Amino acid sequence: MASGTLYTYLNNFRAYKALIAAQYSGADVKVDPAFEFGVTNKQESFLKKFPQGKVPAFESKNQEYLTESNAIAYFVSSEQFKGSTLYEQALVQQFISYADNEILPASYAWVYPSLSIAQFNKLSVDRAIEDVKGILAYLDNYLLAKTYLVGERITLADITVACSLLQLYQHVLNPEFRKPYINVNRWFDTIVNQPKVVKIIGAFEYCQKSAEFNQ
Amino acid sequence: MASGTLYTYLNNFRAYKALIAAQYSGADVKVDPAFEFGVTNKQESFLKKFPQGKVPAFESKNQEYLTESNAIAYFVSSEQFKGSTLYEQALVQQFISYADNEILPASYAWVYPSLSIAQFNKLSVDRAIEDVKGILAYLDNYLLAKTYLVGERITLADITVACSLLQLYQHVLNPEFRKPYINVNRWFDTIVNQPKVVKIIGAFEYCQKSAEFNQ
Amino acid sequence: MALEILAQEKVWLNKSKYADAERVYYEKLSK
Numbered sequence: 001m002a003s004g005t006l007y008t009y010l011n012n013f014r015a016y017k018a019l020i021a022a023q024y025s026g027a028d029v030k031v032d033p034a035f036e037f038g039v040t041n042k043q044e045s046f047l048k049k050f051p052q053g054k055v056p057a058f059e060s061k062n063q064e065y066l067t068e069s070n071a072i073a074y075f076v077s078s079e080q081f082k083g084s085t086l087y088e089q090a091l092v093q094q095f096i097s098y099a100d101n102e103i104l105p106a107s108y109a110w111v112y113p114s115l116s117i118a119q120f121n122k123l124s125v126d127r128a129i130e131d132v133k134g135i136l137a138y139l140d141n142y143l144l145a146k147t148y149l150v151g152e153r154i155t156l157a158d159i160t161v162a163c164s165l166l167q168l169y170q171h172v173l174n175p176e177f178r179k180p181y182i183n184v185n186r187w188f189d190t191i192v193n194q195p196k197v198v199k200i201i202g203a204f205e206y207c208q209k210s211a212e213f214n215q
Numbered sequence: 216m217a218s219g220t221l222y223t224y225l226n227n228f229r230a231y232k233a234l235i236a237a238q239y240s241g242a243d244v245k246v247d248p249a250f251e252f253g254v255t256n257k258q259e260s261f262l263k264k265f266p267q268g269k270v271p272a273f274e275s276k277n278q279e280y281l282t283e284s285n286a287i288a289y290f291v292s293s294e295q296f297k298g299s300t301l302y303e304q305a306l307v308q309q310f311i312s313y314a315d316n317e318i319l320p321a322s323y324a325w326v327y328p329s330l331s332i333a334q335f336n337k338l339s340v341d342r343a344i345e346d347v348k349g350i351l352a353y354l355d356n357y358l359l360a361k362t363y364l365v366g367e368r369i370t371l372a373d374i375t376v377a378c379s380l381l382q383l384y385q386h387v388l389n390p391e392f393r394k395p396y397i398n399v400n401r402w403f404d405t406i407v408n409q410p411k412v413v414k415i416i417g418a419f420e421y422c423q424k425s426a427e428f429n430q
Numbered sequence: 431m432a433l434e435i436l437a438q439e440k441v442w443l444n445k446s447k448y449a450d451a452e453r454v455y456y457e458k459l460s461k
Contacts, residue, residue, distance in 0.1 A: 002301070009435050011432070037438075051353060051357075052349075052353060064302045066305055066306070066309055067309060068308065068312035068313055068316070069312075070308050070312045071306065071309035074304065075301065075305035075308075086217070086290065087275075087279045087290070089290075090281055090286045090289050093285055093286040093289045094282060094285075096285075097284075097285045097315070098282075101283070104442075105442050105443075105446065106446075108441040108443050109445075115433060117437040118443055127446050138266055142266075224460050251460055252459075252460040253460055253461070320445070332455045333448055333451035333452075334451075
C-alpha cells in the first residue's frame with residue numbers, strides 16, 4: 001500500500017481528495033506539518049522535487065514524486081476505489097474530468113468574486129450561476145436512481161466531484177437555491193457525512209446565506 | 216477489446232486522443248460520419264444518451280455511454296498505454312491533469328484570439344504567452360533525459376499532452392519562439408510523426424508565422 | 431479559510447468565454 005508525505009496548505013479541497021482516498025485504502029499519507037505555503041514551496045529543496053512549486057505535492061516513501069491532486073489521489077486509492085470494471089474505471093475518469101473541466105471553472109467564477117478574491121463582473125457571475133444550475137440539474141437527474149456516481153459503492157468519482165462542489169455548497173448555494181436539487185443534495189450529504197470523509201474535512205457547514213458581492 | 220462509435224466534429228483535438236489510443240490498442244472505434252455538430256447533438260435521441268449534448272461522446276457496442284475525452288481515451292486504451300506500474304499509472308494521471316489544467320487554459324487564451332475565435336485582450340494574451348513559456352520550459356527540462364513522458368514507451372500521457380499542444384504548435388509557436396525548447400520539440404515531433412498518430416491527425420504542419428491579432 | 435492563499439491559486443476564471451467561442455466556431459464550420 002502506498003505511503004508518503006503530502007505537502008499542502010490547510011483546508012485545500014484538492015488535498016482532501018488524496019487524504020480521503022487514503023482513509024478508504026488504508027494508505028499511510030501524512031501531511032507535512034512543517035510546510036508553509038509561499039515559503040517551503042519556493043525553496044530549492046522543494047523545487048528540486050516539484051519544479052513548478054505547486055501543491056498538493058506528494059513524495060512516497062520510495063521517493064516517487066507526484067503533483068496534480070488527481071494523480072496523488074489515484075496513487076493512494078485502492079483498486080476498487082478506482083472502479084471495479086473497465087467501464088466503471090472509465091466512468092470514474094469521466095467524473096474526474098467533469099469535476100475539473102466543468103464544475104471547478106463554474107465554481108471559481110462564482111465563489112471567488114463572492115469571497116472578494118477575484119474581481120466582480122456581473123456578466124461572468126451570472127453566467128457562472130447558470131452553469132452551476134446546469135451542473136446541479138445534470139447531477140440531480142443522474143442521481144435519481146443511484147446512491148453513488150459509479151457502481152454501487154463509493155469511489156474516487158464521488159470524492160472528486162464532492163470535493164469540487166465543497167466551495168459552492170459552503171459559500172454560495174444557500175438553502176433556497178439548492179432546494180430543488182433533491183438527489184444531488186442527498187448524495188452530497190451522504191458523502192460529506194461519511195466518517196472517513198469527516199475525519200479529513202471536519203463537520204461540513206452548509207451555506208446559510210450567500211455572500212454579498214462587493215461591486 | 217472495446218469497440219464503438221465516437222461522435223465528434225472533424226479536427227477535434229480532444230477526439231484525437233481516443234482515436235489515437237484506439238490505434239495503439241486495436242480497439243474498433245468509428246467516427247459517426249452522419250454526425251453534424253450543432254444539429255445532431257441537440258436532438259432528443261442524442262441527449263437521451265448524452266444529456267449535456269457535448270462532444271466527443273462515445274457509445275460502445277454494449278451500449279455503454281461515455282463523455283469527457285479523457286474517459287473515452289482511457290476506455291479504449293490498452294493496459295500498457297495507461298501505465299505499467301502503479302507509479303506510472305499515477306504519472307499518466309498527472310500529465311492528463313496537467314494538460315487540462317495548465318496547458319489548455321494557456322492555449323485557449325493565446326490561440327483562440329489569434330484565430331479570431333475569441334475576443335482579443337492584450338493582458339490575457341500576454342499572460343498566456345508567459346504561461347506557455349513556463350509550460351514549455353517545464354516540459355523541456357523534464358524531457359532532457361527522457362524519450363517519453365512516462366516510462367520507456369509511448370503512453371496516454373504522451374498522446375494527451377501532445378494533443379493539448381497541437382493548436383499551439385500549429386498556430387502560434389513560430390520557429391523563433393519555439394527554438395530554445397529543444398527537448399520538448401524533439402519529443403513533440405516524435406509523437407506527431409508516429410505512424411499511428413499520423414493516421415489520425417494527418418501530416419502535422421508546424422506554425423511558420425504567428426497569426427496576427429485582430430484588435 | 432486563508433483567503434490570501436486561495437487568492438494565490440491559479441484558477442481558470444473565464445473558461446466559459448472560450449468554451450462558448452469554440453462551440454460557435456465549430457458549429458459554423460460544421461455547416
